[in-house]
Amino acid sequence: MPGFFITFEGGEGSGKTTQLKALLAHVRTLQGDAVQTHDPGGTAIGNQVRELLLHGDNVRMSALAELFLYEASRAQLVQEVIRPALTAGRIVLCDRFTDSSVAYQGYGRGLDLDLVDRLNAVATGGLRPDLTFLLDLDPVVGLARAARRLAQPSQRRDRLEDERLEFHQRVQAGYRTLAAREPDRVVILDATQGIVELGARIRGYVDRRLRAAENGRATESRAR
Numbered sequence: 001m002p003g004f005f006i007t008f009e010g011g012e013g014s015g016k017t018t019q020l021k022a023l024l025a026h027v028r029t030l031q032g033d034a035v036q037t038h039d040p041g042g043t044a045i046g047n048q049v050r051e052l053l054l055h056g057d058n059v060r061m062s063a064l065a066e067l068f069l070y071e072a073s074r075a076q077l078v079q080e081v082i083r084p085a086l087t088a089g090r091i092v093l094c095d096r097f098t099d100s101s102v103a104y105q106g107y108g109r110g111l112d113l114d115l116v117d118r119l120n121a122v123a124t125g126g127l128r129p130d131l132t133f134l135l136d137l138d139p140v141v142g143l144a145r146a147a148r149r150l151a152q153p154s155q156r157r158d159r160l161e162d163e164r165l166e167f168h169q170r171v172q173a174g175y176r177t178l179a180a181r182e183p184d185r186v187v188i189l190d191a192t193q194g195i196v197e198l199g200a201r202i203r204g205y206v207d208r209r210l211r212a213a214e215n216g217r218a219t220e221s222r223a224r
């Protein structure tokens with residue numbers, strides 16, 4: 001029985017992690033062993049790669065080296081966590097995935113979009129999310145929210161948050177373009193809505209899509 005793969009995407013300070021956690025609580029009422037993970041990271045190896053990627057000292061990292069590192073972490077995450085969970089029929093919620101590389105390394109850094117797509121396909125073995133929530137937010141607002149979070153003692157500023165505003169504007173535009181290309185998979189949500197309202201909307205989408213997937217499977221098995 002195939003599982004169901006949901007990803008959350010968005011710029012800095014878009015609130016996607018908060019929404020992922022809220023959805024996890026809901027999904028666990030439906031399937032107790034639903035999995036939560038994040039990209040980059042989510043495995044012991046991936047977390048070491050994440051540290052390299054986000055460390056503020058690594059300012060001289062080339063755009064291509066950066067892309068390869070994200071893909072390396074993702075390849076490990078897919079093999080070790082995501083594929084096995086989906087094969088076991090579990091629902092997987094992932095904080096960022098391949099679309100982040102398209103938005104940040106493709107549109108943000110200006111790397112060739114075909115190259116990013118090809119490396120995404122190789123790293124994931126062609127795995128694509130069933131459903132993606134894009135929390136769309138003006139980076140001026142998002143970076144201000146992220147800055148407030150950084151004012152808390154345990155938080156550290158990461159290398160990408162240090163990028164200039166224009167970089168984050170390209171990322172937002174890139175996200176909107178990729179969402180427009182795949183309207184069936186990517187749901188764009190206005191991230192200025194309240195946390196509770198946004199959460200209810202996301203739950204609504206997920207419930208509908210899970211029911212549709214369930215009905216599709218029932219029809220398939222009757223046809224067999």
Ligand code: TMP
Binds near residue numbers: 160
């Ligand atoms: P996070 O703070 O949401 O965990 O994401 C870490 C940073 O990594 C964030 O600035 C976005 C960036 N990123 C990329 O540039 N490319 C990618 O493929 C991924 C997954 C994240």
